[in-house]
Amino acid sequence: MSTEALSSGSTFPPLKAGTLRIYSNRICPYAERARLVLAHKDIPNEVVNIHLSKKPEWFLEKINPLGKVPAIQKDDKIVYESAVCCDYLDQVYPSNKLTPDDPYQQARDRILVEHFGQVTTQYYKMLFGPSENCAAAAETLKKGLMEFDKEIQKRGDFFGGSEPRMIDFMVWPWFERFHATEKLVNQIFISDGSMPNLTAYMDRMLSVPAVQKCRLSTENHLEFYQSVKNGAPNYNVGL
Ligand SMILES: N[C@@H](CCC(=O)N[C@@H](CS)C(=O)NCC(=O)O)C(=O)O
Numbered sequence: 599m600s601t602e603a604l605s606s607g608s609t610f611p612p613l614k615a616g617t618l619r620i621y622s623n624r625i626c627p628y629a630e631r632a633r634l635v636l637a638h639k640d641i642p643n644e645v646v647n648i649h650l651s652k653k654p655e656w657f658l659e660k661i662n663p664l665g666k667v668p669a670i671q672k673d674d675k676i677v678y679e680s681a682v683c684c685d686y687l688d689q690v691y692p693s694n695k696l697t698p699d700d701p702y703q704q705a706r707d708r709i710l711v712e713h714f715g716q717v718t719t720q721y722y723k724m725l726f727g728p729s730e731n732c733a734a735a736a737e738t739l740k741k742g743l744m745e746f747d748k749e750i751q752k753r754g755d756f757f758g759g760s761e762p763r764m765i766d767f768m769v770w771p772w773f774e775r776f777h778a779t780e781k782l783v784n785q786i787f788i789s790d791g792s793m794p795n796l797t798a799y800m801d802r803m804l805s806v807p808a809v810q811k812c813r814l815s816t817e818n819h820l821e822f823y824q825s826v827k828n829g830a831p832n833y834n835v836g837l
Contacts, residue, residue, distance in 0.1 A: 603649035603833040610656040611646055613673070618643045620683075621661055621669040623650055623833055625822045627771030628680040629668040630812055634767040635684045637808035639694045649833055681711070684764060696764035707765040710749065710757065714769050717742040721772060724783055725823070736785035740792075747793040755802055762806050770809060773800050778819035782827075 603623060604611070613619065620636065622629040622645050636643050648657055648667050662669045662678040669678035670687070677686045688696050698704050720742060724735035746769075750757060757765040773796075776788050788797065803809050814822075818836040825832035 601645065601647060602837060603647040604654050604657075605649040605652040606654055608654045608656075610654070610660065613671070614644070615673060617672070619646055619671045620644070621646050621648055621657065621667050621671070623648055623667045624814065624837070625819070625831075625833060625835060626650070626667050627775065628666070630771040630774075631680040631767055632668040632670065632683040632687065633812045634770065634808045635687045635696060635764070637811040638696065638762075638767065639687065639691050641687065641691050647833065651831055681768065684767065688764065696758075696767065698758075698763065707757075707763075710765060711768050713742075713745065714772075717746070718772055721779070724785065724787075725779060726826075732783055733785060736783065736787045740787040743788060743793060743796060747796040750799050751795045756799070762803070762808075766803065766806075767808070770803055773803065774809075774813055775819050776800070778816045778823060781816075781820060782823045 618636075618641060620629070620632055620643055622633060624647060633645075635641075648654065650667070653665055658665050661671065661676060664678065666678065668680055668683050669676060670683050671677075677683050685697065698707065717739060720735050720739040724732050724739055727735060754760050756762045757769065780786055780789055788800075791797075804813075814836055822832060822835045825835070
């Protein structure tokens with residue numbers, strides 16, 4: 599169950615022995631990666647949401663000196679950085695394995711995640727950069743996504759092939775936000791029909807149980823981004 603984000607001045611929520619905890623935030627796409635893995639593998643966990651602009655002091659002191667979500671904790675073991683958390687969870691809870699056994703496929707998937715990093719860079723430039731650069735960033739973003747449209751055509755229904763695998767959960771959170779972003783910045787970069795494989799993929803992902811469990815609606819994302827633009831991010835959106 600997701601609860602309101604804890605802020606500076608809050609006290610550290612006592613740990614329950616043997617319970618896996620995720621430090622998360624309802625709107626963070628990186629945290630969503632780890633929550634998708636937890637949901638897909640049906641790993642019991644407790645969610646502690648962190649207010650990202652008024653972080654609890656204990657979060658930096660005890661959990662992640664980088665101050666970022668996600669982080670996961672079980673007893674005295676703490677792991678952070680989304681890709682590290684996801685790989686760690688996949689190894690420690692091996693049922694419903696998400697990472698390919700074949701080292702070459704594993705390497706290719708990691709390379710694809712690196713390429714996706716360029717897509718997210720353009721995405722944030724478009725969203726939060728100077729408005730005069732927005733159209734150019736949207737155009738570059740679209741070019742980047744075109745490559746993913748070609749890639750999924752080669753790979754199958756999902757980037758993981760016939761079913762969603764780790765690679766899908768690493769990239770999905772941004773796809774989830776694209777329709778809200780198009781409305782917010784008034785730029786079309788995915789809904790113009792030029793990437794039919796990718797838009798079919800987005801529809802398909804919406805019926806994946808882990809995605810259904812973790813996602814926020816387009817309206818929720820829109821509301822959050824608007825709250826950021828207004829200077830008062832609402833990290834409890836949808837609660
Ligand atoms: N490289 C990190 C990025 C995580 C990240 O940037 N999380 C954001 C929220 S979406 C955050 O915690 N921001 C707080 C901050 O940077 O101070 C990861 O993959 O986990």
